[in-house]
Amino acid sequence: MSQLPSSGPAADSVIGPDLASLAGLLADRTRATMCLAMLDGRAWTPTELARLAGVAPSTATGHLHQLVAGGLLTEERRGRHRYLRLAGPDTAEMIESLASHAPLRATPVRSLADAHRRRALAHARTCYDHLAGTVAVAITEAMTQRALLDWDFGPSLTEAGRAWLRELGVDDHPAHGSRRAHVRTCLDWTERRPHLAGAVGAALFRHALDHGWLTRKGTTRVITLTESGRSALRERLGLTLQPPDARPASVSPEESAPCRGTGGAAR
Template identity: 55%
Template structure:
């Protein structure tokens, strides 16, 4: 078998893993960066627990997931940031599908996710997109020849307590654009995007909400307003029960 033929079989096998709607829903749920049990994934995907084990075994064998066992419990998570990037990129090529109106509570939850959420380990939603815009506007980043940190940006990160040189030494890309599912514009991913997400939480600028939702605290509003974001951009818009979308 030629190299091209072998590569083709591998690519087809990977595509087949994600071609199943249940397995695809599992991978999308795991974009929150946590480890999930089979029962939790079965509930979020709306499938019977009896069918979940086989799907998860296929994803683990295919290298998309890794499993951890604690006593009788089996947990799975995405294998690494590269797999998360693959899932994000594939999902970003498909427009958000309208969801039927369910309740004001559900519409409020959807609005919170669209406003700010984690996308594996970095910030997404309107907050993530506007953060990237602000970093470019203040010339902390440049996209003149691919996305890159400026000297001012390196100094800003150092002052914030983000170890830039350590991030440069990792295997992960330092900076990467990730197409936002709800905004249809890029938010910031890569090692810097993940480090900012962690550091904002450590500083108390953001706190976890329901599921993947993230909420900006009063301290975060003050800090991010100083970075150039408008206060109105730091709180969710009122829910519109007449619209829906995938978060």
């Protein structure tokens, strides 16, 4: 019978998570700013990220190499062009969770256009691959009131909720082999109440985009609720939502701020 070595690196070392290494990747403000921006779910070029972070392209490249090597970002090559995005939903949710413990930094409203942009962001925006903002919170609360979501043991779909999704044409089954939470919530950055996230939140968001209920505004995080979307929400959830300009301007943090993960009930 073979014996374990009594000395040497294999005997003296214990394999464990290098949390300090991961924390070090996000301890730099430039790298953290880039990761927060990529919570919009799209692929960014190094030039775009350098401009966003206010650093030279060569400086941005060095930071991006570290984030890719550390497993937080993935790199895509399209011809001569290079694109970067977060490594996946798990990475995004980890960054959101860390951000939930970070202090808030308020930014002043400097113009009327800035005020309109903040209203639009507070009303509806992307939070990686699901919807955030007033619209998302209203949907989550309406689903709770109609007993489509249950909060006794954390957020979960009820049988009525699964039937409701099937009626919409949304698959309510967890993806085979996926470690991602089927149903979870994020504490909304601007509303301070939970909105639906996880695989179900992402599936609902895709469904709304595919059916023209929601549309993206350019390459920003802003999402527009269309007239057909308003009609669908009235018909299916009894919701009547006003356009963002009908709401008071929110005092919101900067545009790249994520939502915060939570398991609390919607009240």
